[in-house]
Amino acid sequence: MQIPAVFQPPFRLLMGPGPSDVAPSVLKAMSGPLLGHLDPVFVGMMEEIKIMLRQVFQTQNEMTFPVSGTGSAGMEFCFVNLIEPGDEVVIGVNGVFGTRMVDVAERCGARVVKVEAPWGQIIDPAKVAEALKQCRPKLVAIVHAETSTGALTPVEEISRLAHDAGAMLLLDTVTSLGGCPVKIDDWKVDAVYSGTQKCLSCPPGLSPVSFSARAMEVARQRKKKVQSWYLDVNMLASYWGQERVYHHTAPITMNYALHEALRLVLLEGLEARWRRHRDNHTALRNALEVMGLGLASQEGHQLWQLNAVTVPAGIDEAAVRRRLLTEFNIEIGAGLGPLKGKIWRVGLMGETSSRANVRKFLTAFCQILNEGGYKVATDAALAKL
């Protein structure tokens, strides 16, 4: 094979379910000189990442650090450390990622009791209460922001139910962290994982996680060793803790990027960042309403960072996405599972969430819909911004 030319990625506006756009300073951070992963300067930066992550997760948990791997690695990290064969686990399933949690938990040997909701709806606490009565649960796991459907499940009530039943609470915050309130200590979450590529606006590759003292105790008191060497929290604790015992070679430049992305989150301020996500979502939603388009997720529980836009009858969902990408350099996402062909997933995550980007998207989207025969009043829609 001939050696290919240097790869030159085009500039896209990333308005799908992630990754989101990244600030230039985050990309610049990644091109800094490499350090050894046990270099004291790198180790100092790791400490700052841990401190900033605690602020973003709103937790005092000592065991807070980024797992090397994407959000799914964070999911596995939580289950492999907390679950042993025969343990009973209640999992909320209302989309792709609740479904994935069930798969991961079952691979750990858990007996899973599912609490299902139609895709687009939130997990009903009353159903969680019922499920808790059917077993002796060690853990309740829910996805906070279901990226596949655009629904945000409230955490506090489910947390109370889980703890009253003697179980720990595990929360997926891959899409919520940095884009809407996530309050790990206030909500008494025992184990949480996230991803870097959504509302933190960092490339994919790390999974911030946090374990409460109780979760750490459970991991320490296991009857059997964690089946995953790579994700064993007891070993990772020695790497990310004070001892700095070699475990694996941390992805150096990804950690530079996360350091810069977290700095930007904290410089903006969590409250201001959440407000920005809320306001741009509201603007998009108001404009879509003028166009006769709605959101497929449950009213009152719609994500600010991921909008599941219902595809109107007679419109070819895939063709619209293709034109947005190839003619306008705008990426949006498709529906998955039962929502395939029925929704577009329009992400307004992190850096991507701006009024200018909503305008850019709507201008192109209206043109494509009009040319496809679905007539919309572009000016009236844009006037809502």
Ligand SMILES: Cc1ncc(COP(=O)(O)O)c(C=O)c1O
């Ligand atoms: C809610 C949620 N959980 C987990 C994941 C898995 O993360 P990753 O694709 O980074 O492995 C995703 C990815 O989109 C997600 O949206």
